[in-house]
Every structure is written in C-alpha cells, then in structure tokens.
Amino acid sequence: xxxxxxxxxxxxxxIPFMQQLLDSPLLLLVIGIVSPMVLYIVWGVMExxxxxxxx
Amino acid sequence: xxxxxxxxxxGFKIDLNADKLIKWNAVxxxxxxxxxxxxGLLVALTRWPAVHLLDADLFYLAxxxxxxxxxxxxxxxxxxxxxxxxxxxxxxxxxxxxxIAWIGYWMMLIGALITNVAVLRGxxxxxxxxxxxxxxxxxxxxxxxxxxxxxxxxxxxxxxxLHVARKExxxxxxxxxxxxxxxxxAIIAVFTILSGAIILVxxxxxxxxxxxxxxxxxxxxxxxxxxxxxxxxxxxxxxxxWYAIAAILFGAKPLSEKVSRTAFLLYILFLQxxxxxxxxxxxxxxxxxxxxxxxxxxxLAVLGSMIHGLTVPxxxxxxxxxxxxxxxxxxxxxxxxxxxxxxxxxxxxxxxxGFLGGISGVMMGTEQLNxxxxxxxxxxxxxxxxxxVGTTLTFMAxxxxxxxxxxxxELVFPGLAKWQPYLFGIGMGLAATFMxxxxxxxxxxxxxxxxxxxxxxxxxxxxxANLMMGLNGVAAVMGSIGxxxxxxxxxxxxxxxxxxxxxxxxxxxxxxxxxxxxxxATSYGSAGTMEVPGTFVLAMIFLVSFVLYYFVNWKYLSSVxxxx
Amino acid sequence: MGIFPPPQRVWWxxxxxxxxxxxxxxxxxxxxxxxxxMPYWHLVGxxxxxxxxxxxxxxxxxxxxxxxxxxxxxxxxxDTGIPVVRPPAGSDVYMLGRLWEWWPVLELEKGxxxxxxxxxxxxxxxxxxxxxxxxxxxxxxxEMIFTVKPTxxxxxxxxCNEFCGIGHHTMVGKIHVVDK
Ligand code: HEM
Ligand SMILES: [Cu+2]
Ligand SMILES: [Cu+2]
Numbered sequence: 001x002x003x004x005x006x007x008x009x010x011x012x013x014x015i016p017f018m019q020q021l022l023d024s025p026l027l028l029l030v031i032g033i034v035s036p037m038v039l040y041i042v043w044g045v046m047e048x049x050x051x052x053x054x055x
Numbered sequence: 056x057x058x059x060x061x062x063x064x065x066g067f068k069i070d071l072n073a074d075k076l077i078k079w080n081a082v083x084x085x086x087x088x089x090x091x092x093x094x095g096l097l098v099a100l101t102r103w104p105a106v107h108l109l110d111a112d113l114f115y116l117a118x119x120x121x122x123x124x125x126x127x128x129x130x131x132x133x134x135x136x137x138x139x140x141x142x143x144x145x146x147x148x149x150x151x152x153x154x155i156a157w158i159g160y161w162m163m164l165i166g167a168l169i170t171n172v173a174v175l176r177g178x179x180x181x182x183x184x185x186x187x188x189x190x191x192x193x194x195x196x197x198x199x200x201x202x203x204x205x206x207x208x209x210x211x212x213x214x215x216x217l218h219v220a221r222k223e224x225x226x227x228x229x230x231x232x233x234x235x236x237x238x239x240x241a242i243i244a245v246f247t248i249l250s251g252a253i254i255l256v257x258x259x260x261x262x263x264x265x266x267x268x269x270x271x272x273x274x275x276x277x278x279x280x281x282x283x284x285x286x287x288x289x290x291x292x293x294x295x296x297w298y299a300i301a302a303i304l305f306g307a308k309p310l311s312e313k314v315s316r317t318a319f320l321l322y323i324l325f326l327q328x329x330x331x332x333x334x335x336x337x338x339x340x341x342x343x344x345x346x347x348x349x350x351x352x353x354x355l356a357v358l359g360s361m362i363h364g365l366t367v368p369x370x371x372x373x374x375x376x377x378x379x380x381x382x383x384x385x386x387x388x389x390x391x392x393x394x395x396x397x398x399x400x401x402x403x404x405x406x407x408x409g410f411l412g413g414i415s416g417v418m419m420g421t422e423q424l425n426x427x428x429x430x431x432x433x434x435x436x437x438x439x440x441x442x443x444v445g446t447t448l449t450f451m452a453x454x455x456x457x458x459x460x461x462x463x464x465e466l467v468f469p470g471l472a473k474w475q476p477y478l479f480g481i482g483m484g485l486a487a488t489f490m491x492x493x494x495x496x497x498x499x500x501x502x503x504x505x506x507x508x509x510x511x512x513x514x515x516x517x518x519x520a521n522l523m524m525g526l527n528g529v530a531a532v533m534g535s536i537g538x539x540x541x542x543x544x545x546x547x548x549x550x551x552x553x554x555x556x557x558x559x560x561x562x563x564x565x566x567x568x569x570x571x572x573x574x575x576a577t578s579y580g581s582a583g584t585m586e587v588p589g590t591f592v593l594a595m596i597f598l599v600s601f602v603l604y605y606f607v608n609w610k611y612l613s614s615v616x617x618x619x
Numbered sequence: 620m621g622i623f624p625p626p627q628r629v630w631w632x633x634x635x636x637x638x639x640x641x642x643x644x645x646x647x648x649x650x651x652x653x654x655x656x657m658p659y660w661h662l663v664g665x666x667x668x669x670x671x672x673x674x675x676x677x678x679x680x681x682x683x684x685x686x687x688x689x690x691x692x693x694x695x696x697x698d699t700g701i702p703v704v705r706p707p708a709g710s711d712v713y714m715l716g717r718l719w720e721w722w723p724v725l726e727l728e729k730g731x732x733x734x735x736x737x738x739x740x741x742x743x744x745x746x747x748x749x750x751x752x753x754x755x756x757x758x759x760x761x762e763m764i765f766t767v768k769p770t771x772x773x774x775x776x777x778x779c780n781e782f783c784g785i786g787h788h789t790m791v792g793k794i795h796v797v798d799k
Contacts, residue, residue: 004227004228004626004627004628005626005627005628006627006628011628013628013629015628015629015631016629016631016632018313018317018631019229019629019630019631021320022229022235022316022317022320022631023229023230025214025217025218025238025242026214026218028238028242028320028323029214029241029242029245031323031324032242032243032245032246032323032324032327033242033245033246033249035324035325035327036246036280036284036327036328036330037246037249039328039347039348040276040280040327040328040330040331040348041250041253041276041277041280043344043348044273044276044277044331044334044340044344044348045273045276045277047339047340047341047344048270048272048273048276048339048340051272051338051339051672051673051674051761052673052674053673053674053675054673054674054675054679054680054762055673111785111788112785115782115785115787145622145623181782182782186742186743186781188741188742188743188759189742189743189783189784226624227624227628228624228625228626228627228628228630229624229625229630230624231620231621231622231623231624231625232621232622232625233621233622270760271743271758271759271760271761272758272761275756298621298622299621299622301621302620302621302622302623303622306620307620307621308620308621309621310635310636310639311633311635311636311639312625312630312631312633313630313631313633313635314635314639314643334756335668336668336754336755336756337756337758338670338672338756338758338761338762338763339670339672339761339763340670341670342657342661342667342670345670346654346657346658350653350654350657353650353651353654354649354650354651354653354654355650357646357650357653358643358646358647358650361642361646361649362639362642362643362646365638365639365642366639369638369639370621417653421653421656421657422657422660423657423660423664423666423667423668426666426668426753426754426755427752427753427754428754429745429754429755429756429780430745430747430754430756430780430781431747431752431754431780495752496750496752497747497749497750497751497752497778499745499747499778499779499780500780501780501781501782501787502780502787502788503787503788504788504789505788507778507788507789507791509788509789510719510788510789510790510791511699511701511720511789511791512696512699512701512724512776512791512792512793513776513791514749514776514778514791516749517750586636586637586638587636587638588638590638591638591641591642594642598645598646598649601649602649605653609656609660612664612666613664613665613666615666615751615752615753615770616666616748616751616753616767616768616769616770616771617665617666617732617766617767617768617770618665618666618667618668618669618753618765618766618767618768619665619667619669619732619765619766619768
C-alpha cells in the first residue's frame with residue numbers, strides 16, 4: 001500500500017501512548033481479564049463470604 | 056506451510072485452513088440455530104395460553120434446550136467463525152495453529168452434543184443457568200465445560216494469528232477497526248470462559264459427588280460472570296459486523312478511528328461488570344457493589360454503545376453523502392439499499408437493538424428498578440431485543456455476504472432473502488415487545504401455567520396479560536418463519552447454489568480500491584461543519600425515548616409498596 | 620474503511636468531527652444522570668431493598684417460622700389448611716419458600732412497616748408479589764431481612780418466578796392487607 005500515510009514526521013513520529021495501548025492486544029487482554037476479575041468477581045465473592053451467621 | 060487463494064470478489068488473500076474452519080464453524084452454528092429455534096417455537100406456543108402446546112415436563116426440557124442451543128451454541132460457533140475471518144482473512148495473514156483450531160471445533164461440537172443428549176434424556180431440565188442446589192446429570196456440566204474449553208482454543212488461535220500477522224508485517228500500521236472489534240469480543244470471551252471454568256468445574260465435581268455443597272450466592276455471582284459476559288461477546292461481535300457491513304456495502308470509513316476504538320476500549324474495561332445486573336435483588340451483596348458494577352462504573356460501557364450507535368450509521372451517512380445523496384436530512388437513508396438483506400438486516404438490528412434491547416436493559420439494570428422486573432417475562436423480552444433482533448439478525452445479515460463470497464455461490468432464493476430480515480426482525484421485535492408488556496404486569500418467566508390451575512390458592516392475571524402472551528405467540532410464529540427462511544437459504548446456497556460468475560457486480564468490488572479515496576465527506580478533521588446531521592437527529596430521537604422510558608419506570612416504581 | 624487498517628500511521632491525533640463530540644458529551648451527561656439516580660433514590664426514594672442477610676440452616680429457619688406462626692395464627696385460608704398469620708403491627712414477619720408453596724399466608728395492616736424475613740428450605744425460588752410486581756430472589760441457606768410497608772389494601776398473590784422444578788407453576792402464596 002503505497003498510499004499509506006506515515007504522517008508529517010514520517011516513520012519517526014512518535015505514536016501517542018493511547019494508540020500504542022490500543023495496538024497491544026495482549027496488554028488489553030490482561031486488562032480485560034484482571035479488571036472484572038477484581039471489581040466484579042473477587043469483590044462479589046468477598047461480600048458473599050462476609051455474610052454473617054444468623055444468631 | 057500455509058496455502059492461499061485469492062478471493063475473486065474482494066481481493067483478500069485467503070488461507071485455506073481459515074477458509075475451511077470458517078465454513079465449518081458457520082455451518083455448525085446455523086444447524087444449532089435450527090435446533091434451538093425449533094425449541095423456541097415450541098416454548099412460545101406453550102406460553103400462548105390458548106394453545107398451551109407442550110406438557111409441563113416437556114416445556115421445561117424444551118426451554119432448557121432452547122437457551123443452550125441458541126444462546127451458547129449458535130452464537131459462539133458463529134463468533135469463532137468471525138474471529139477467524141477478522142484475523143486471518145482481513146489481515147491477509149496465515150492462520151496460526153490450524154490444528155488447535157480443529158481440536159477446538161471438535162471439543163465444542165462434542166460438548167454441545169453431550170449437553171444436548173443430557174437435556175433430551177429428560178434428567179437435566181434445570182434451565183441453562185443450572186442454579187444449585189437443583190442438580191443436573193453430571194454430563195450436562197461436562198458438555199458445557201468441553202464446549203467452553205474448545206471456544207477458548209478458538210480465542211487462542213485468534214490472538215496467535217494477530218500476533219504473527221503483525222510480526223510478519225502482513226499489514227501496515229494498526230489492525231482494521233473490524234478486527235479490533237472482534238478482538239474486543241475475544242478478550243471478553245476469555246474472561247467469560249475463565250469465569251465459567253471457576254464455577255462449572257466445582258459444580259461438575261459436586262454432581263459427581265466429590266463436593267458436598269455449592270454456595271448459591273457465590274454460584275450466581277460467578278456464573279453470571281460467564282452468563283452475562285457472553286452476551287457482551289455477542290454485542291462486541293455484532294458491532295464489529297456493523298462496521299464491516301458499512302465498509303463492504305458503502306465503502307464507509309469510520310468517522311474517527313480514535314472514537315470508535317475508544318468506545319471498544321470502554322467495553323474491554325467495563326462491559327463485563329454488568330454481570331451484576333442479575334444480582335440486584337439477591338441477599339447479602341452491598342448496594343455499593345451492586346451500583347458500581349451494574350452501572351459499568353459510571354455507565355461507561357453504555358456510553359460506548361451510544362457512541363457506536365452514532366458512528367455506525369454516521370459512517371454510512373458520510374459515505375452516502377459523498378456519493379451525492381445529499382438532499383435534506385435523510386436522502387442518504389431513504390435511498391439506501393433496503394432490498395439488500397445485508398443492509399436491511401443490519402439497519403433493522405441497529406434500530407431494534409437500540410430501542411428494544413438497549414433501553415430496556417439499562418432500565419432493568421438499575422438497582423431499584425430491577426425490583427419491578429426481575430425474573431418476570433420482561434427479562435426474556437429484553438434479551439430477545441438484544442441477542443435475537445440484535446446479534447442474531449446481524450449475523451444473518453452478514454451471512455448473506457459471507458456465504459456467497461466464501462463459497463463463491465449465488466443465493467438460491469434471492470427473492471425470499473429480500474423479505475427475510477423484515478419477517479424475522481419485525482416478528483421477533485414484536486415478540487420481544489409483547490413479552491416486555493406482559494412482564495410489566497408481572498407475568499413470570501420460565502413458567503408453564505400462568506393460570507395456576509393446579510395450585511391451592513391461585514392468582515388471576517388481568518386479561519391484558521393473557522392477550523399479550525397470545526400475541527407473543529403469533530409474533531414468534533412470524534419470527535420463526537423468518538428464521539426458517541434464513542436457514543433454508545443458507546443451507547440451500549451451500550448445497551445447491553449456482554457457482555458465481557467471477558467478477559460479478561458485487562458491491563464489495565469497490566472495497567479494495569477504497570483506501571485511496573479521500574473525499575470531503577469522509578476525511579477527518581472538518582471540525583466545525585456537521586457532517587452527519589441525519590444521524591445526529593436520529594440519535595437525539597433515541598435519547599429522548601430513552602430518557603422518557605427510564606423515568607416512566609421510576610414513576611411506576613414509586614407507586615409500589617415501600618421497601619427499605 | 621473498517622475492514623482495512625487505518626490509512627494513517629498515527630491516527631490518534633486526527634481531529635474528531637463535531638457531531639461526534641456533541642453526542643459524546645450529551646451521552647456522558649446522561650450516563651452520569653443515570654448513575655446518580657441510584658444513590659439519589661437511596662436518599663429520597665421509598666423503594667430500596669435492604670441487603671441485610673444471614674447464613675442460616677434451612678431446619679433452623681423452618682423452626683423459627685413455625686414457632687412464630689403458631690403464636691400469631693388467626694385462622695385458616697379457606698379450606699386449604701394453610702394458616703393465616705397476623706402478627707402485631709410493625710413487628711417481624713416470616714415467610715418461607717419450599718417445593719411448592721409460600722408459607723404461611725400473612726395478614727398485614729396497611730401503612731405499617733414490618734421487618735420481613737425470607738428464605739428457602741430447598742431450592743432457589745423467586746418471590747413475586749402481584750399485582751404490585753415486586754420481585755426478590757430467594758436462596759436456601761440465606762435469610763434476608765427487609766422492611767415492607769404495604770401502601771394498598773386487598774388480597775395479594777405471591778407467585779414463584781425462579782424455576783424450581785416440575786411444580787414451579789403451582790407455587791402460589793398469599794398476603795392479605797387490611798385497613799386498620
Ligand atoms: C426462533 C425464534 C425464537 C423464538 C420463537 C423464541 C421464543 C422464546 C420464548 C417464548 C422464550 C421463553 C420465555 C420463558 O418462558 O421464560 C424464550 C427464552 C429464551 N430465548 Fe428465545 N426465541 C427464539 C430465538 C432465540 C434466539 C435466536 C436466542 C439467542 C440467540 C434466544 C435466546 C433465548 C434464551 C436465552 C431464553 C431463556 C431461556 C431460559 O429462561 O432459560 N431465543 N425464547
Ligand atoms: Cu419456587
Ligand atoms: Cu419456582
């Protein structure tokens with residue numbers, strides 16, 4: 001693809017951080033697993049365990 | 056070494072392994088849609104009070120089979136096909152680990168068959184959610200576990216293919232937006248399957264007598280980590296298909312790569328939290344947990360969906376305007392190819408998914424509002440608005456393009472195909488609406504007899520509730536005919552379709568040339584001028600309906616008994 | 620073209636078109652409104668489900684309910700043999716779910732608040748109060764307690780809307796609400 005636009009700085013232009021993040025499938029995979037694991041599953045299981053016994 | 060052929064319609068280089076795997080996964084998906092759809096029709100006819108087709112035991116059996124075969128098996132087989140398509144083919148890359156992909160395929164198929172046999176045997180009518188302490192036969196769980204591991208292998212092949220394609224520089228720059236959407240689906244799928252493993256493996260041990268107790272709240276927390284997230288896989292996959300169809304039919308460019316990808320990132324970060332939708336009226340979980348999770352943090356994943364809801368039609372509007380369909384607000388829309396099932400199916404699914412599935416889902420997923428909908432038939436009404444007229448209809452639409460393209464055959468019944476999306480979309484859309492209406496009156500889901508004829512005390516629903524369940528039956532028949540026509544067309548095309556004349560005037564033809572185009576309407580950065588006024592107006596209509604419906608339900612809630 | 624890689628190497632810095640910016644702003648505001656509705660309703664709304672719950676053995680719960688019911692039974696519900704229990708206004712009331720009934724029948728006073736105890740002795744059940752349409756998930760081994768204030772009088776049905784086996788559709792209970 002010769003029409004590929006490399007941008008004003010050619011191939012030297014720095015790729016912004018967010019674009020680098022979005023271009024990293026494995027990093028996104030890790031985030032996409034860890035975040036709900038902690039916020040949803042671990043938190044939920046901890047609350048379940050913490051339910052007190054009836055007197 | 057991978058072998059390739061070149062697609063005569065699109066110019067893509069197609070790895071023959073990927074070609075075959077996509078075909079087998081897609082065909083298997085359609086077969087299970089047929090089986091599951093038949094069960095769905097039987098269920099709907101039983102819930103039609105005047106018909107009341109099946110006996111109670113068969114009804115609960117059919118309902119279990121329906122949920123499993125359509126929700127799990129149909130959707131996930133089709134999604135695996137999409138993963139291979141969006142990785143190997145869209146990236147012009149070789150498929151990595153085709154053997155593992157085949158092992159995955161067979162594990163999924165065998166797992167699906169094992170679970171189906173367990174259900175059909177009659178000793179595992181526990182619904183696809185299989186809440187303990189009600190126990191199914193052990194092979195019921197085993198089949199689902201096998202199926203899930205097979206799907207995990209599919210995701211693995213997808214990520215490996217992405218990785219190798221990038222290493223081998225089969226493309227320049229970033230992956231296409233559609234592949235990015237599929238990757239979002241794959242990421243959510245991995246989380247889905249891990250949650251499933253965490254809960255279903257112990258449950259399987261329990262059914263084998265190796266464990267004595269499964270905690271029911273913990274089960275529901277973790278099971279819905281799987282059950283709800285798998286719906287988010289459907290959403291992400293379906294939106295990837297929307298972008299694909301916009302590109303294929305219209306040569307539409309995303310309005311902004313940055314915005315659309317960020318919207319997918321919001322899915323990756325927050326969508327899975329909404330599994331808490333299912334736990335809002337369960338004991339013992341705090342309101343902090345419920346509110347934070349059910350709202351996807353701050354409704355950030357809903358924000359993502361609303362963004363896609365604008366950018367998908369927006370991309371089409373921009374492309375159409377560039378072609379000169381510039382009159383007024385809506386010429387781009389009225390002159391769209393409504394007779395082409397690829398477009399009609401997609402357009403209907405964008406609208407129906409948003410209005411029926413999306414709005415109702417957010418309403419129900421509100422902590423307090425869930426009190427007036429939980430486990431009523433409003434819930435199936437809602438998800439037939441998402442997973443049927445959204446996901447399933449989208450998958451049907453893209454099949455009208457994928458099947459003729461990959462098999463290089465003409466559709467056998469193009470005349471029927473023209474009507475099919477309307478029949479299915481409107482039929483199932485009405486069914487969803489009637490179920491939601493009946494749910495508002497308190498009609499329960501998963502229930503064989505809303506007249507309570509055999510109970511000591513009984514309860515009388517208002518006549519409107521019976522009427523709506525009857526209308527639901529009528530609409531379900533219409534939708535089922537639509538589904539049957541789709542299946543007939545696909546199977547017929549694959550088996551008896553005429554070979555395509557090469558270089559037919561397929562709309563996809565313009566696709567390869569597209570990246571060169573830099574017209575005013577689709578270039579970025581013309582900030583200051585409104586490029587997609589028509590879409591913006593439609594989006595505002597959506598928002599107003601959303602706001603009104605949301606607050607109507609708060610009003611309704613405020614009229615019921617006090618609870619604290 | 621969504622099916623091809625973006626034509627620019629650096630696409631992140633491309634400006635965003637105006638209607639997108641406007642829509643994102645509006646949608647984000649709406650997201651915030653919906654989020655804050657939930658805590659807001661906790662502060663001012665009358666319908667918030669308490670999350671108070673305890674782990675309890677089904678036998679223990681059954682005994683608690685039976686002892687309590689024996690104390691306040693006022694009559695039988697028709698010829699069903701099921702007791703109708705009328706506790707003092709504003710006190711604790713109990714209900715249990717089991718295959719396939721909600722037990723016992725309650726008689727409450729309109730406008731009074733009761734501490735309502737709910738649990739299952741066997742499988743999961745769905746407590747669905749009709750025609751109010753208030754729905755709560757009931758687990759075995761967990762006793763949940765919330766405050767209920769009937770604001771209308773008459774006869775109310777309690778059906779089961781969580782699948783609980785072949786008799787699921789016969790599981791119906793009752794609550795009478797009487798004016799003072
Ligand atoms: C052929 C058209 C279909 C018809 C007529 C149909 C009809 C129904 C009906 C009437 C119910 C029962 C509600 C109840 O009693 O609780 C139901 C449940 C359900 N349907 Fe469908 N449906 C169809 C297609 C689909 C598709 C394509 C999917 C998914 C992709 C789907 C997913 C489900 C699920 C998950 C349930 C819930 C099962 C459960 O409660 O365990 N349906 N369907
Ligand atoms: Cu029950
Ligand atoms: Cu039940």
